[in-house]
Each structure stands twice: as structure tokens, then as C-alpha cells.
Amino acid sequence: MRANKEDNKSYWKTESIGGDCMFTVGRLAQPDTIEEAYRILMEERDAAILGGCAFLRMGSRKIGTAIDLTHLDLKAVREHEDWMEIGAMTTLRMIETDPAINNRFDGLLAEAVKPVIGVQFRSIVTVGATVFSKYGFSDLIPALLALETEVELAHGGRMALETFLNRPFEKDILVRLWIRKDERRAACRSFRNSASDFPILTVAVSLLAGQGRIVIGARPSKAEIALKASRELSNLDANCPRIEEIASIAADEMSFGTNMRGSAEYRRELCKVLVKQAVAEVAACK
Numbered sequence: 001m002r003a004n005k006e007d008n009k010s011y012w013k014t015e016s017i018g019g020d021c022m023f024t025v026g027r028l029a030q031p032d033t034i035e036e037a038y039r040i041l042m043e044e045r046d047a048a049i050l051g052g053c054a055f056l057r058m059g060s061r062k063i064g065t066a067i068d069l070t071h072l073d074l075k076a077v078r079e080h081e082d083w084m085e086i087g088a089m090t091t092l093r094m095i096e097t098d099p100a101i102n103n104r105f106d107g108l109l110a111e112a113v114k115p116v117i118g119v120q121f122r123s124i125v126t127v128g129a130t131v132f133s134k135y136g137f138s139d140l141i142p143a144l145l146a147l148e149t150e151v152e153l154a155h156g157g158r159m160a161l162e163t164f165l166n167r168p169f170e171k172d173i174l175v176r177l178w179i180r181k182d183e184r185r186a187a188c189r190s191f192r193n194s195a196s197d198f199p200i201l202t203v204a205v206s207l208l209a210g211q212g213r214i215v216i217g218a219r220p221s222k223a224e225i226a227l228k229a230s231r232e233l234s235n236l237d238a239n240c241p242r243i244e245e246i247a248s249i250a251a252d253e254m255s256f257g258t259n260m261r262g263s264a265e266y267r268r269e270l271c272k273v274l275v276k277q278a279v280a281e282v283a284a285c286k
Contacts, residue, residue, distance in 0.1 A: 025066040037067050038154040038173055049129075049173055074128070074175065077101060086177040088128025092116055092140065095127065105147060105206070106282075108186035112143035112204065117196050132174040134165055134222050137198040141165075142217035143188050145225060146204035148180035165222060184208040187281040189274040190218070193261060200262040201270045205278040210234055214246075214279070216271060219256050226250040226275075233279060240283050247275040 029047075031037040041047050046064025074087035077098045084100065092113040095101055102110050116122050116139055130138055131151060141161075149161040154173040156164075161177075186206040190199040202217035212233025217223030229250035236242060251271040256264040 024062045026063065027065045028068060029065055030068045030071050032071050034072055034154050034173065034175055037069060037072070040065060040067055041171060041173060049132075069128075069173075079181075082181055084179045084181055086127055086179070088126060088132075088174050088176060090127045092122040092125045092127070092130075093119060095140070096122060104181065105184055105186040108143050108146065108188055108204065108206070109140070112139050112188045112190075112202075115139060115190055115192065115195070115199070127177060128174045131161070131164075131177065132172075136221045136223075137218050138223070139188075139190055139199060139202055139217075142202045142204040142215040142223040143186075144177065144179070145215045145217075145223050146186055146188075146206040146213050147184060148182065150178040152176040152178060162225065165224075182208055185282045185284075187278040189278050191270055191274065198261065201267050201274060203271070203274040203278050205233070205275070205282045207233065207282045212236065212282075214250050214275060216250065216254050216275075219254060219267060220259050220261070221255075221257060224254065226253055228253045229275070233283075236279075236283055240280065243276050243279050243283075244272075246279055247272040250275045 029040050031040060041049065044065045047067055048063045049067050049069065069089055075089035075091070076087045077090060077094065077100055078085040079100050084104070086095070096110045096113050113122060116125070127140070130140055131144070135141065145161055145165070150158050151161055151164045152158045152175045154175055156170065156172050158178065184206045185208070186204065188202070188204040190202040192199050199218040201219070202223070204215040204217070206213045212230050214226040214229045214233055215223050216226055226249070229246050232242065232246045232249055236246070251268045254271065256267040256271070258264045262270070
């Protein structure tokens with residue numbers, strides 16, 4: 001990547017060497033408070049929040065005012081008594097390597113992001129940009145949805161991740177994620193055509209005190225909780241005789257689409273396999 005400023009233009013240009021993709025920025029704002037960042041975002045129609053810029057570099061876009069959040073101390077993982085706080089500028093690589101995250105939920109979050117393309121990519125992609133964009137192909141969102149996760153928005157306040165994902169898009173800034181610290185067992189699965197590709201399907205499963213949650217992502221639309229299958233998981237006994245039935249219920253209740261990576265029918269069959277594997281791991285079934 002290279003950045004340059006042409007003598008006859010007021011826009012900074014960032015472009016891919018050897019390619020046609022680029023994004024241009026007219027003004028870079030680096031606010032010192034989240035309130036200032038939100039004010040700029042709302043007052044300037046062509047303003048946009050910068051995350052890791054991974055996907056900006058893959059397309060072409062002209063941004064009037066780019067808002068950089070690096071001065072807001074949002075690149076951190078902090079532990080509180082009952083909650084784990086993850087700042088919006090925390091990268092997927094930090095999620096993968098942070099000891100506090102790895103020591104909870106059977107390492108679910110770290111395992112979820114490990115397959116994402118490569119270390120260099122995971123070192124720039126941010127949690128805030130991923131969740132706020134509600135990417136259907138995200139490996140992280142299904143894992144977060146399998147836990148008791150809340151999002152904190154600059155204007156919208158704090159709410160359950162599921163509520164946020166189902167809301168229509170509104171101009172705002174995702175500031176932090178909050179994950180309740182409990183003894184939840186969890187596991188995830190994903191399937192790709194190749195190691196560097198986006199997933200064809202992702203699955204995350206959790207179980208806490210007899211309360212189960214099964215999440216299906218990359219359908220290819222955004223991740224959702226399979227409610228019927230989750231209720232059946234909650235009733236699963238120690239002998240685990242109904243895992244295949246639970247997997248079939250999950251596949252039947254979810255909607256799937258077709259894209260260049262796989263057909264709806266293929267995703268439905270794949271769902272049965274991945275759910276069965278994840279449920280077996282969480283419930284410690286043989």
C-alpha cells in the first residue's frame with residue numbers, strides 16, 4: 001500500500017500497488033473524546049469512521065472527513081468483576097492472543113478468529129468495524145452471539161448484541177463490547193473452500209446451566225440464533241442421544257442462500273455436520 005497527495009488535489013489518496021482500488025480522504029480528524037467523534041460524524045454528511053481500513057483498501061471510495069479513533073484508548077481488553085470489556089479498536093489478532101480471552105469460554109473467541117485469512121490481516125481488522133458492519137461472513141459475530149454479549153454505542157447506549165444486529169442501520173459509533181464472565185462451555189466450527197477464503201458457513205454453540213444457544217452464520221446473511229434447536233439443546237441429557245436430531249432442527253429452521261462459495265442446499269447439509277460437531281464438543285458427548 002502507498003499513500004500520496006497529488007499537487008493539484010486536496011484529497012489524500014491511498015491505493016493498492018498494481019491495482020485500481022483506492023480510497024481518498026479529504027480531511028483526517030483525530031478527536032480526543034468519543035463525544036467529539038460523534039459530533040463530527042453527525043455534522044459532516046461525508047464523514048466516516050476509520051477502523052483498520054482493511055476493506056477500504058479493497059474498494060474505491062471518497063471520504064470527505066475520516067474520523068480516526070486511535071486517541072480514544074479503545075484498543076484494549078479489560079477485565080471487570082462481572083464483565084469483560086473489549087474496545088472497538090481492538091484487533092482480531094489481539095482477540096486471538098489475549099490471555100484473558102483465551103482462558104474463558106473454552107477459548108471460543110480465539111478459535112473463532114484464527115481461520116481469518118492471515119496474521120497480517122487479523123492485525124489490522126478491528127472488532128468495532130466488524131460488529132458495527134454486521135458482516136454476514138464474519139467469524140467473530142457468531143461466537144459473540146453465542147455468549148452474553150452487549151454492544152455500547154456512542155449515542156444508542158448499551159444493548160444486547162442480538163438486539164443491535166436486528167436493528168436497522170443508524171449513524172452511530174460502536175465504542176465497546178461487553179461480555180458477561182460466566183462458566184459457559186462453548187465451541188465453534190467453520191468451513192471454507194480454502195484457508196484464505198471467507199467461510200461458507202460458521203457455527204457457534206454454548207451451554208450454561210442447561211441453557212443452550214446455537215448460532216449459524218455466513219448463511220451467507222448475518223448470523224442468527226437457531227431458537228428451536230437451542231431449546232432442544234437446553235433439554236439435552238447426559239447421554240446425548242439426540243445430537244443428530246438437534247442438528248437437523250437447526251438446519252431446517254434457518255434460511256440459507258446461494259453465492260459463489262456454495263449453494264443454499266450445500267449450506268443446509270453442512271449446517272447439520274458443523275452443529276453436530278460443536279454440540280458434541282460442548283456437551284462432552286462421546
